[in-house]
Amino acid sequence: MFDFVRKHMKVMQFLLFLLIVPSFVLFGLDGYNRFRDKAPPVARVAGHDVTQAEWDAAQKAEVQRARDTMPTVDVKLLDTPQARYATLERLVQQRVLAAAADKMRLVTTDARLAAELQQNPTIAALRKPDGSLDIERYRQLLALQGLTPAAFEAQVRADLSSRQVLLGVTESAFTPAAVANVGLDAFFERREVQVARFLPADFQAKVTVSEEDLQAFYKRNEARFRAPEQADIEYVVLDPEAIGKTLNISEADLRADYEQNAARYGAPEERRASHILIAAGKDQPQAERDKARARAEALLAEVRKAPARFAELAKQNSQDPGSAAKGGDLGFFARGAMVKPFEDAAFSLKKGEISDVVASDFGYHIIELTDIKPATIKPFEQVRGQVEADLRKQLAQRRFAEVADAFTNDVYEQADNLKAVADKLKLPLLTAKGVTRQPAPDAKGALANPKFLAALFSPDSLEKKRNTEAVEIGANQLVSGRVVSYTPAKTRPFEEVRDQVKALLVAERAAELARKEGMARLAEWKKDPAAASGLGAAVVISRTEAQGLAPAVVDAVMRVARGQMPSLVGVDLGSAGYVLARVNKVMPKEPLPATVERQNLQRYAELWSSEEARAYYELLKARFKAEILVPRPKPDETADGSGAAAQ
Numbered sequence: 001m002f003d004f005v006r007k008h009m010k011v012m013q014f015l016l017f018l019l020i021v022p023s024f025v026l027f028g029l030d031g032y033n034r035f036r037d038k039a040p041p042v043a044r045v046a047g048h049d050v051t052q053a054e055w056d057a058a059q060k061a062e063v064q065r066a067r068d069t070m071p072t073v074d075v076k077l078l079d080t081p082q083a084r085y086a087t088l089e090r091l092v093q094q095r096v097l098a099a100a101a102d103k104m105r106l107v108t109t110d111a112r113l114a115a116e117l118q119q120n121p122t123i124a125a126l127r128k129p130d131g132s133l134d135i136e137r138y139r140q141l142l143a144l145q146g147l148t149p150a151a152f153e154a155q156v157r158a159d160l161s162s163r164q165v166l167l168g169v170t171e172s173a174f175t176p177a178a179v180a181n182v183g184l185d186a187f188f189e190r191r192e193v194q195v196a197r198f199l200p201a202d203f204q205a206k207v208t209v210s211e212e213d214l215q216a217f218y219k220r221n222e223a224r225f226r227a228p229e230q231a232d233i234e235y236v237v238l239d240p241e242a243i244g245k246t247l248n249i250s251e252a253d254l255r256a257d258y259e260q261n262a263a264r265y266g267a268p269e270e271r272r273a274s275h276i277l278i279a280a281g282k283d284q285p286q287a288e289r290d291k292a293r294a295r296a297e298a299l300l301a302e303v304r305k306a307p308a309r310f311a312e313l314a315k316q317n318s319q320d321p322g323s324a325a326k327g328g329d330l331g332f333f334a335r336g337a338m339v340k341p342f343e344d345a346a347f348s349l350k351k352g353e354i355s356d357v358v359a360s361d362f363g364y365h366i367i368e369l370t371d372i373k374p375a376t377i378k379p380f381e382q383v384r385g386q387v388e389a390d391l392r393k394q395l396a397q398r399r400f401a402e403v404a405d406a407f408t409n410d411v412y413e414q415a416d417n418l419k420a421v422a423d424k425l426k427l428p429l430l431t432a433k434g435v436t437r438q439p440a441p442d443a444k445g446a447l448a449n450p451k452f453l454a455a456l457f458s459p460d461s462l463e464k465k466r467n468t469e470a471v472e473i474g475a476n477q478l479v480s481g482r483v484v485s486y487t488p489a490k491t492r493p494f495e496e497v498r499d500q501v502k503a504l505l506v507a508e509r510a511a512e513l514a515r516k517e518g519m520a521r522l523a524e525w526k527k528d529p530a531a532a533s534g535l536g537a538a539v540v541i542s543r544t545e546a547q548g549l550a551p552a553v554v555d556a557v558m559r560v561a562r563g564q565m566p567s568l569v570g571v572d573l574g575s576a577g578y579v580l581a582r583v584n585k586v587m588p589k590e591p592l593p594a595t596v597e598r599q600n601l602q603r604y605a606e607l608w609s610s611e612e613a614r615a616y617y618e619l620l621k622a623r624f625k626a627e628i629l630v631p632r633p634k635p636d637e638t639a640d641g642s643g644a645a646a647q
Contacts, residue, residue: 043088045095046624050088059087079450081633092626093617097162099624108160116156165620166613173609180604190542190587193557194535195549198518198578200510207509209502217505218494224504225497229489232433233456235481236422237446238407239474244396246426249388257391258380265386266377268335272370273346274328276303276313277320280363289363296357296364303354303366310354310368319363332373342367400476408470411480415466418482431484446481449473456481511575518578522570525580532568532582540587553579562586 041049063078077083117123126134126141142152218225258265276299280292299317303310311327318324335343342365345358349369358365380387403425410421422429432447437457439448446452455461455468461483470478494501525532541547546554556569560583571579592600620626 040629042630043092043095043626043628045092045626046099048095050091050095055084055088055091058091059084062087062090085630085633088628088630092621092628094162096617096620096624096626097165098158100165100620101158101161104165106161106164108157112160113153113157116160117153166616169613169616170609173605173612175605175608177601180601180608184600184604185589187543188589189558190540190545190589191557191560192538192540192584192587194538194582194584195553196518196521196534196536196580198514198521198580200507200514200575200577203510203513203517204506206513207506209505209509214498214501214505215494217508218497218501221504222491225492225500226489227487227492228436228438229457230434230436230487231456231462231483232431232485233435233481233483234418234429234431235446235452235479236407236411236418236427236429237477237479238400238404238425238427238470239477240393240396240400242427243399243403243425244392247392247395247399249391249395254384254387254391255380258383258387261390262377263375264390265383266375269347269375270332270334270373271346272332272373273330273349274310274314274368274370275320275323275330275342276310276318276328276366277323277362278317278364279319282361293357293359293364296366300354300357300366303368307354307368328368329370332371397476404470404478407478407480411467411470418467418480421480446471446473446479449479452479452481456483462486507575511577514577515572518570518572518580522568522580525582526568529566529568535580535582538584549581550576550579553581557581557583 040052042052042055043050059079062083066078122141123133123138126137128134139149142149147155276296278292278296278299280289299313303313311329314328315324318328320328323330333346335347337343338346339360339362341358341360345355345365345367346369349355349367351369351372353369355365355367355369358367407421407425410424411418414420419429421427435447435453435456437453439450439453449471452468452471452473455471458468460466461468461481465483467480467482470480473479521534539547541549541554541557543554543558549557550571550573552573553571556571560567560569565586566582566584568580568582571581573579
């Protein structure tokens with residue numbers, strides 16, 4: 001089928017044109033949207049479906065928000081089945097709270113909406129110097145998110161209404177200190193224990209296995225000795241770095257770029273100044289500022305009479321603690337280092353000149369310009385390498401935008417090889433052997449991207465050895481690959497894994513011997529506590545100070561009732577062995593500073609409030625018949641790049 005499409009591309013385009021255009025005329029976009037919405041829902045709240053498209057849109061928005069907040073975040077961590085499922089859970093929660101707000105008739109007033117928008121730091125940054133909102137920039141910002149001001153404000157209003165649903169629960173949560181201290185004392189309780197460890201390594205010498213044992217273990221656990229499916233591939237990466245290596249930049253272009261951006265390759269002018277500051281902050285009463293100005297004017301008159309005494313007068317009168325002791329010297333500075341009124345005055349003076357009184361937010365300054373360091377430009381020969389690197393990067397970015405569509409089309413239209421597109425765009429044809437569905441621990445670049453690997457192991461790629469589609473693996477980064485050879489998953493022969501089989505079987509039997517020995521000692525010592533001679537020195541543990549004990553051991557120790565001490569408990573740690581612990585007594589709680597105690601009480605109250613809100617939300621889920629219709633992904637499941645990855 002795909003071969004026919006590729007061979008008759010123009011014919012198919014004409015037929016599609018004849019089919020699609022009339023259908024738009026007859027049914028319109030709404031018809032297509034209704035057709036798309038017939039896909040099985042992924043969740044349902046209050047009788048209303050949550051569609052796959054809505055889930056995809058929510059996930060895309062989540063990823064974009066994360067990128068905006070943390071530009072260096074690894075996007076593949078945000079596109080796992082687990083992350084997508086969490087997005088769906090949040091989407092369902094929004095729908096449940098919105099349904100509850102509607103049912104309770106909770107509304108957000110215009111005044112509350114205006115207050116919320118005023119507190120938004122992004123919107124606050126759009127204000128003009130006079131305090132009014134720059135409406136045009138506001139509209140442009142929202143347009144980038146596909147929103148109009150009315151739609152955005154409706155979203156905010158709905159969100160504020162939904163918040164009110166849980167606000168009544170969280171704000172009314174009450175945890176008296178007496179109740180909180182019971183829970184906190186139990187959590188921070190300390191206990192004295194003695195421990196005996198039965199480690200599998202200590203029992204391995206006692207394990208003997210026959211060839212028949214090894215064969216039987218191998219047959220019972222063949223799945224543990226399967227080699228994963230592997231593919232040898234070739235692939236092409238299109239990104240600005242690869243494009244930059246293909247560019248030929250002439251000497252004339254380099255010199256022209258250098259001349260246009262000469263300031264980038266030099267040091268700006270710097271000036272050295274001293275000043276006398278009479279402090280008067282902008283928030284001080286005007287009378288105080290007037291008084292400070294008068295004092296500055298008097299000092300200026302003294303300086304004008306005896307300019308040589310500037311440093312002496314600065315030491316005696318300047319209220320700038322950082323420079324007064326140095327005679328007011330501020331050292332060299334470039335534009336942008338000082339507040340604007342001071343900078344403007346300093347850069348308008350000639351060397352040796354003294355300014356009039358200059359007002360700033362800090363007070364009143366008298367400035368003496370003591371030196372000037374002119375701006376310098378490094379010669380072309382000295383910065384040629386930097387000029388070339390900068391220009392190559394700039395041109396590569398432009399070139400990427402031009403060739404991205406060609407790359408996408410070429411890897412599809414010439415699907416039986418990648419050499420053609422590599423030669424056409426002068427890109428290296430890369431190869432890799434033993435590629436698996438899961439990224440290798442040391443994989444980098446395209447070979448570490450789950451979407452690209454999923455495309456490589458798709459049926460069309462494996463069975464027909466066709467190029468994958470152009471997969472976006474990062475900002476301005478596309479890749480297409482092709483499977484050259486494929487080896488299905490298979491069970492490795494016994495002879496190949498015999499040593500591994502033996503090691504696993506010996507470890508398993510050693511762990512079993514350790515468990516039996518530990519359980520036998522536990523029974524023996526319970527009958528005769530005086531015989532417990534193999535226990536180690538007493539140590540004090542708590543949930544926050546485990547002293548190297550496994551969490552399961554700490555949990556077992558802390559579960560022993562106070563009235564049953566001293567008491568022996570045994571904990572089977574599986575392949576890590578067996579631990580026997582004698583809980584001797586409860587130790588006094590360590591005193592904590594009052595500030596820490598208050599923080600613990602506050603944290604306990606927050607957790608209590610959070611749990612009450614969660615319980616109330618679970619009640620609302622049942623009331624509004626909220627259900628997620630796709631299964632929760634398994635912990636080891638990885639993204640496959642599709643819209644239904646979590647399914």
